[in-house]
Amino acid sequence: MTGVMRIDEDTLRAALAPSPECPGFEDLATFADASADARDRRVAAHVSGCARCRAELDLLAEFEAASPRPEEELPARWITARLEADVARMTGAASEPARATAGTARATAEQEAAARPEQPRSPAMDRAARRWNMRAVLRPAVVALAAAAAVVVVLNLRRPPAPSLSPDAGAGATVFRSTSVTLVAPEGDVAQAPEALRWEPVPGAASYSVTLTEVDRTEVWRAEVRSPEAPLPPAVRARVVPGKPFLWQVTAKDASGDVVATSSAQRFRMPPSNPPVRP
Amino acid sequence: MERLSDDEVLEGYFAAGEAKDRAACVEALFRRHYPKVVSWCLRFAGNRDEAYDLAQGVFAKAYRHLGSFRRESKFTTWLYAITRSECLNHARAQKARRGDVETALDEADELVDDARPGADEALEKAASAREVRALLDRVLDETERRVFTLHYGEDVPLDAITRLLGLSNTSGAKAYIVRARRKLERALRSADVRDQAFDL
Numbered sequence: 001m002t003g004v005m006r007i008d009e010d011t012l013r014a015a016l017a018p019s020p021e022c023p024g025f026e027d028l029a030t031f032a033d034a035s036a037d038a039r040d041r042r043v044a045a046h047v048s049g050c051a052r053c054r055a056e057l058d059l060l061a062e063f064e065a066a067s068p069r070p071e072e073e074l075p076a077r078w079i080t081a082r083l084e085a086d087v088a089r090m091t092g093a094a095s096e097p098a099r100a101t102a103g104t105a106r107a108t109a110e111q112e113a114a115a116r117p118e119q120p121r122s123p124a125m126d127r128a129a130r131r132w133n134m135r136a137v138l139r140p141a142v143v144a145l146a147a148a149a150a151v152v153v154v155l156n157l158r159r160p161p162a163p164s165l166s167p168d169a170g171a172g173a174t175v176f177r178s179t180s181v182t183l184v185a186p187e188g189d190v191a192q193a194p195e196a197l198r199w200e201p202v203p204g205a206a207s208y209s210v211t212l213t214e215v216d217r218t219e220v221w222r223a224e225v226r227s228p229e230a231p232l233p234p235a236v237r238a239r240v241v242p243g244k245p246f247l248w249q250v251t252a253k254d255a256s257g258d259v260v261a262t263s264s265a266q267r268f269r270m271p272p273s274n275p276p277v278r279p
Numbered sequence: 280m281e282r283l284s285d286d287e288v289l290e291g292y293f294a295a296g297e298a299k300d301r302a303a304c305v306e307a308l309f310r311r312h313y314p315k316v317v318s319w320c321l322r323f324a325g326n327r328d329e330a331y332d333l334a335q336g337v338f339a340k341a342y343r344h345l346g347s348f349r350r351e352s353k354f355t356t357w358l359y360a361i362t363r364s365e366c367l368n369h370a371r372a373q374k375a376r377r378g379d380v381e382t383a384l385d386e387a388d389e390l391v392d393d394a395r396p397g398a399d400e401a402l403e404k405a406a407s408a409r410e411v412r413a414l415l416d417r418v419l420d421e422t423e424r425r426v427f428t429l430h431y432g433e434d435v436p437l438d439a440i441t442r443l444l445g446l447s448n449t450s451g452a453k454a455y456i457v458r459a460r461r462k463l464e465r466a467l468r469s470a471d472v473r474d475q476a477f478d479l
Contacts, residue, residue, distance in 0.1 A: 007460075007463055007467070009431070011408075011411055012411070012427065012431040013431050013432070014408040014411070015408040015409075015411035015412045015415065015431075016412075016415075016427060016428050016431040016432030017408070017432055018432075019408065019409070019412070025360060026352075026360075029352045029356040030351065030352055032356065033352050033353050033356055049416065050412070050416075051415055051416050051419075051424040051428060052412075052428050052432055054421075054424070055424060055425045055428035055429070055432075056428075058421075058425060059363075059425075059443075060356065060359055062443075063315055063319060063355070064315070064359075066314065066315045066319055067314045067315070067318060068314060068317065068318050068321070069445070072318060072321050072322075075321055075327035075330065076314065076318065076321060078327060078331075079317050079320075079321075079327065079330060079331045079334055080313045080314075080317055082331060082335075083313055083317070083331075083334055083335065083338060084306075084313075086335055086338070087305065087306055087309050087338060087342070088302075090338075090339065090342055091298075091301070091302035091305050091306060091342070092302065188420040188421065188422070189420055245421070264445075267420075267421035272417070
């Protein structure tokens, strides 16, 4: 890097746009799905030095482990009930059990709507309803109901929109929160190789599976423990050298070995010991 | 069907002779992945109704294209690609609708060494994306890099990034942007001091 450089919006956008060396998303996904020994070495080398591609892979891993957070559970149930009904209608020739499930979903959604008549409907919902209910709308009997519903919608549109999720819901310490298992330490830059990996206990968990990987997901170490802490063996600690980042992840299991919660992947590293000095 | 893997359900879908059997496979396959997609859409949209619209779009697209899914990747990876695309398109449309307020804020907060504007401009032209990427990689921690990638690389609004990454600090992603830019500024200044010393 030479002298004073001005980093403005455009410079950052250019730097964080995919570079010519970045693999396309499909190649990156293939890389993510492959076992460690079957991965393309060229892609692995690129990923280890590309913040953008690493972020993409981390987001994919987050998606794999995603489930509604406590504050998302109510809206998630509401959406899921509607999706089940939508998909049953979309597939058309739904099987009986599927029809029953869809019926239950619709009933749940309808009960919920009846229980909360103050809940407004957004234009987005109405567009969605129009897309999915076209056949029903064509039936004369339903046309009358649709007209009545339209009146309700118009009245409801005058009400304020549904409350947004708070960006800082669950405020607390500045942490990168996991989906279910909350990882405690290490995180980010650490002064020395950590002696142990620590996380918050998960209710109902009988054991934890801990995995330490390199950023390209090559496994470095794995352990099964009963307490929310896994001491790192000296041989593993010796591999934590300045400048080399690692990811770690925890899966909580119940007494029968079934997964009850999974964390996101958390990164840590010892920063490079000395910045390079140019002659 | 609940105990079958995604691959096995897909086998059943592609082998099914009757529409009702294919429908049962689709419903079983989609049902097990509602939590992932719905969570993701809620975090991107920030409200229930838009998240529903987004999730509905994801599954409609997945249903339309399921027949051409080549099974070269995991089903969840394929579903993520669709979810990602729908959510990013939504974020860009939302940004276009409400105007680029965040960009204006960012531009007001540029990292500028105003003492030597002429030199800055010349050097700015010389600064390559590769150099900036190397600087970001060296100076920022993983969360800051994720926030930067989503915001500057993918145009995702800061409030959506806050929810998506589960950032529980008061100012969410914006605080990470501010902190990261200060780190970059410090790194640039120290590089400048070193260069001046060597110039002497």
